[in-house]
Amino acid sequence: MKSIKYYGTSILTALFLVVTVISCDKDLTLTEQLGTLEPTSIDEDAETWASVNIDTYDVTQAKIYTAAETAVGPMPKVFDPATDIASVQNVGSASYQSELASIKDMQSKLTGEQKKAIEYWSGGGVLRWNQILRGLVARYNLPPAPKADGSYPAPDAENPFADPNFPFANPPYAARAYAYVTAAQYEALKAAWHYMYLYDRQSPYKNDSGVKSLMPETDLPSYPSYDAVMSGVTAEILKLLFPAALEEITRKAAEQRNAAIWSGRASTSDVAKGLALGKSVAALFTTRARGDRMGNSGGSKPQWQALADTAVSNGEIPWISLEAPKRPPMLPFFGLRKTGVSTGCKTWLMTDNDIVNNRPGPPPSTASEQMVEETKEVKYYTDNLTRERLAIVHKWADGVNTYTPPGHWNDIAAEYIRDSNFSEVRTARAFALLNMTLHDAGVACWDTKFFYFNPRPSQLNHAIKTGTGIPNFPAYTSGHSTFSGAAAEFLSYLFPEHSEYFNNQALEAAMSRLYGGIHYRSDSEVGLAHGKVIGGYAVAFASTDGAD
Amino acid sequence: MNKPLLIFFMAVVSSAAFAQTLTDGLMMKKGNLCTGFMYTHDQWKNYWEGTLERDNGNIGKITTQSLVWAGNYGITDKLNVIAMVPYMKINASQGTLHHMEGLQDLSVGVKYYVLRKEIGEDNVFGVFAAINFSTPLSDYSPDFYPLSLGTHTTNIAYRATVHYKYGNWFANASAAYTWRSNTTLDRPAYDDGQDFYETDEVKMPNVFDAFVSLGFHNGPVQVQAQLTQMNTLGGGDILRQSMPFVSNKMNFTKVGALVMYYVPMVKNLAVRGSVDFTVAGRNVGKSTTLLAGVLYTFQFAKSQPE
Numbered sequence: 001m002k003s004i005k006y007y008g009t010s011i012l013t014a015l016f017l018v019v020t021v022i023s024c025d026k027d028l029t030l031t032e033q034l035g036t037l038e039p040t041s042i043d044e045d046a047e048t049w050a051s052v053n054i055d056t057y058d059v060t061q062a063k064i065y066t067a068a069e070t071a072v073g074p075m076p077k078v079f080d081p082a083t084d085i086a087s088v089q090n091v092g093s094a095s096y097q098s099e100l101a102s103i104k105d106m107q108s109k110l111t112g113e114q115k116k117a118i119e120y121w122s123g124g125g126v127l128r129w130n131q132i133l134r135g136l137v138a139r140y141n142l143p144p145a146p147k148a149d150g151s152y153p154a155p156d157a158e159n160p161f162a163d164p165n166f167p168f169a170n171p172p173y174a175a176r177a178y179a180y181v182t183a184a185q186y187e188a189l190k191a192a193w194h195y196m197y198l199y200d201r202q203s204p205y206k207n208d209s210g211v212k213s214l215m216p217e218t219d220l221p222s223y224p225s226y227d228a229v230m231s232g233v234t235a236e237i238l239k240l241l242f243p244a245a246l247e248e249i250t251r252k253a254a255e256q257r258n259a260a261i262w263s264g265r266a267s268t269s270d271v272a273k274g275l276a277l278g279k280s281v282a283a284l285f286t287t288r289a290r291g292d293r294m295g296n297s298g299g300s301k302p303q304w305q306a307l308a309d310t311a312v313s314n315g316e317i318p319w320i321s322l323e324a325p326k327r328p329p330m331l332p333f334f335g336l337r338k339t340g341v342s343t344g345c346k347t348w349l350m351t352d353n354d355i356v357n358n359r360p361g362p363p364p365s366t367a368s369e370q371m372v373e374e375t376k377e378v379k380y381y382t383d384n385l386t387r388e389r390l391a392i393v394h395k396w397a398d399g400v401n402t403y404t405p406p407g408h409w410n411d412i413a414a415e416y417i418r419d420s421n422f423s424e425v426r427t428a429r430a431f432a433l434l435n436m437t438l439h440d441a442g443v444a445c446w447d448t449k450f451f452y453f454n455p456r457p458s459q460l461n462h463a464i465k466t467g468t469g470i471p472n473f474p475a476y477t478s479g480h481s482t483f484s485g486a487a488a489e490f491l492s493y494l495f496p497e498h499s500e501y502f503n504n505q506a507l508e509a510a511m512s513r514l515y516g517g518i519h520y521r522s523d524s525e526v527g528l529a530h531g532k533v534i535g536g537y538a539v540a541f542a543s544t545d546g547a548d
Numbered sequence: 549m550n551k552p553l554l555i556f557f558m559a560v561v562s563s564a565a566f567a568q569t570l571t572d573g574l575m576m577k578k579g580n581l582c583t584g585f586m587y588t589h590d591q592w593k594n595y596w597e598g599t600l601e602r603d604n605g606n607i608g609k610i611t612t613q614s615l616v617w618a619g620n621y622g623i624t625d626k627l628n629v630i631a632m633v634p635y636m637k638i639n640a641s642q643g644t645l646h647h648m649e650g651l652q653d654l655s656v657g658v659k660y661y662v663l664r665k666e667i668g669e670d671n672v673f674g675v676f677a678a679i680n681f682s683t684p685l686s687d688y689s690p691d692f693y694p695l696s697l698g699t700h701t702t703n704i705a706y707r708a709t710v711h712y713k714y715g716n717w718f719a720n721a722s723a724a725y726t727w728r729s730n731t732t733l734d735r736p737a738y739d740d741g742q743d744f745y746e747t748d749e750v751k752m753p754n755v756f757d758a759f760v761s762l763g764f765h766n767g768p769v770q771v772q773a774q775l776t777q778m779n780t781l782g783g784g785d786i787l788r789q790s791m792p793f794v795s796n797k798m799n800f801t802k803v804g805a806l807v808m809y810y811v812p813m814v815k816n817l818a819v820r821g822s823v824d825f826t827v828a829g830r831n832v833g834k835s836t837t838l839l840a841g842v843l844y845t846f847q848f849a850k851s852q853p854e
Contacts, residue, residue: 032746135744145789324605394734
């Protein structure tokens with residue numbers, strides 16, 4: 001009996017320990033925490049920073065100011081600088097005073113939810129929207145499921161909630177989405193800076209000591225509210241790109257505007273004007289997006305066949321889809337610039353000639369000894385898929401249901417940008433240039449892939465089993481490598497003290513594709529070098545735009 | 549007593565000696581160790597993407613083979629320690645994805661005979677409580693479903709079992725609540741099907757399971773029909789045409805049968821075989837699982853009269 005008592009006690013002790021373990025909560029610690037953004041400089045001169053100046057950019061400062069100050073088509077004018085300035089600056093006016101009174105009233109009864117919203121947006125609007133955008137890309141990065149007859153339905157922008165959802169936010173679509181959102185934010189914020197200094201009306205908390213300041217204080221004027229500008233421009237672009245996420249987008253945008261008011265940073269008229277300015281800048285970019293030839297990038301069955309026929313006529317084994325059932329190639333005409341065949345989607349920092357002139361030379365012929373050797377090397381890595389290498393493969397897989405390689409580089413950049421305490425407009429510049437070069441990298445890489453149309457390693461050797469899914473497009477060159485080369489090149493310019501880190505990450509991303517068995521060494525090495533050339537266009541622009 | 553009869557007698561006497569699971573109503577005697585290996589072969593072609601049953605040409609059939617070492621030691625007649633170590637190999641019959649293999653999770657549990665009540669001459673009612681702890685034995689990836697070996701979490705299960713024996717017949721019911729630690733991916737951000745997270749850590753929902761069996765002993769043979777229900781208490785569905793995710797809401801109902809045979813020629817040796825069919829599920833494969841095992845009982849202490 002003694003022993004039973006002993007064991008009974010032991011069990012109770014064990015139970016106690018177990019309960020102690022369980023009481024540990026499972027709350028996640030997010031690695032990308034945004035504290036309170038307190039910019040080291042407010043970048044008063046941001047309105048003078050140059051816009052990209054290539055033919056296809058389509059959005060100039062002049063166009064933005066015209067859109068803001070003139071009624072164009074259905075868009076009413078936002079500002080009338082000639083007559084408005086004195087009335088805007090009259091903070092003693094009855095209408096402005098009633099706006100201040102309403103802020104004080106709201107501040108006296110802020111709910112916990114509202115305080116949380118203020119704290120959330122204090123982390124910086126551009127950074128917050130970047131996080132939201134990465135989440136949207138991941139959620140919509142789902143390839144259409146095959147139908148019973150083995151064909152694949154195409155996502156339909158006019159019916160975005162159907163199966164398949166619109167969009168399929170694959171890497172080209174994602175690269176373009178990141179670029180539109182961030183480029184539009186950047187131009188809108190530069191315009192905001194222009195009008196803020198033109199009207200020069202301070203934040204409510206500066207005009208009335210009874211208004212509390214619940215967000216970090218800056219000396220930036222507040223008419224129009226740059227938070228509202230950001231909410232307006234971002235929501236409009238996102239609604240075009242992710243129409244099925246309409247509810248979430250509009251709620252977030254409204255929350256950003258409300259937080260600006262609740263915090264005493266902006267009044268309702270600051271916000272109304274900011275929202276309108278944001279929308280008028282968005283209209284210029286949505287017009288560009290509707291005409292940027294993305295709609296042609298899917299192509300048709302005869303066009304896909306023509307790509308294979310061209311490879312065959314060049315004596316090469318053409319790429320075939322390794323999915324079952326066979327899936328049409330992913331956006332084959334997103335990049336391809338070939339007379340009489342395809343013009344490709346518009347670029348941001350590179351011209352069409354730049355894309356063609358920098359296109360890498362051909363991959364090793366599928367009939368060559370070098371290709372045999374490179375295929376053997378891939379086989380070696382998949383036969384020896386160590387845990388260390390699998391971790392690298394999975395770290396960089398960035399496949400289905402993820403934010404894609406461009407999103408991964410936004411993720412990497414975000415922490416460096418956050419730690420630099422940039423103003424909102426400088427943050428927007430960093431993300432805009434990063435994403436414009438990532439989009440151009442996508443275009444240039446897709447041009448290369450479909451120009452050569454060469455097969456994946458598993459197509460040449462069926463015994464090659466991969467550590468991640470094989471993307472449904474040709475191998476040469478590696479998209480990951482090209483995206484990573486471009487991003488690392490630009491980020492190295494922006495944060496030169498971290499250049500080694502960015503380049504190591506890019507190299508690791510490139511090699512992960514070889515380790516995983518989905519790319520030959522040539523794909524990765526040539527792609528990485530090509531990416532760095534592409535990133536150089538962003539560096540060249542950034543070093544002359546007047547911001548640094 | 550002639551020899552065959554003696555063997556038969558011994559087999560019947562030792563028939564309770566091969567208990568080795570946390571879910572049954574049997575205990576090892578003090579000082580006895582029942583140990584052995586079990587091989588399982590689990591295969592599915594169709595699976596539930598959320599609630600939609602489908603197949604997928606990019607994976608074909610998923611086959612999981614495992615070799616499990618199991619041991620059950622009687623510390624006392626009322627307190628047993630049960631441990632398991634599985635080695636697994638999972639592969640897909642179609643597509644290009646690489647197979648995964650390795651040691652999965654060590655599981656160690658204690659089972660306590662809380663209550664034993666004899667009703668009449670030949671009926672026994674028993675209540676058992678068990679706690680099981682499991683933790684990964686290798687650094688396998690939880691981010692490669694359906695080929696991952698497991699969730700790569702540390703789990704603690706609290707289990708209660710009731711057992712009723714009526715002559716040669718028995719009925720058994722067992723239920724457990726399993727707490728699971730969070731798990732870690734090799735990537736810095738993920739979408740779990742419900743939300744997007746900027747971290748490599750995944751919040752893992754806890755699990756509830758129930759197990760019911762009905763059967764009888766007859767000489768060297770024990771047969772039972774069994775039903776297993778598992779529910780994950782949270783988690784998202786597999787998104788359309790996406791890969792499964794480690795924290796998915798994985799639920800299933802399995803029905804099956806188990807046969808245990810006490811080899812008359814060799815004292816203390818038993819073989820067992822079972823089959824289970826997944827008849828309903830969510831975010832899991834519609835699998836058929838076959839099991840074959842060999843178990844031997846070492847009697848380290850002098851056997852005591854019951």
